[in-house]
Amino acid sequence: HNGKVKCLxxxxxxxxxxxxxxxxxxxxxFREPPLHLVAEDKGNPMFDRLKDxxxxxxxxFEYEPL
Known part of the structure; x- marks a missing residue:
């Protein structure tokens, strides 16, 4: 990060x-892409809730569920 931050x-x-x-x-x-992407699980209640x-x-939720 160009020396602007240091991990200690x-x-x-x-x-x-x-x-x-x-x-x-x-x-x-910091500007970073999403840390985790998952595959669609049609019929999964939690994935349906996420899409909703x-x-x-x-x-x-800037990104569409994939």
Missing amino acids: WTSEKGRVLRSEVAFTMGDIV LCSKQPAI
């Missing part, structure tokens, strides 16, 4: 990420 380990918290520069409010610190949530709340 502490005995109190374990692995932590520390800033090496000052950020201002609204700065984008995605269609009703697009601001929260």
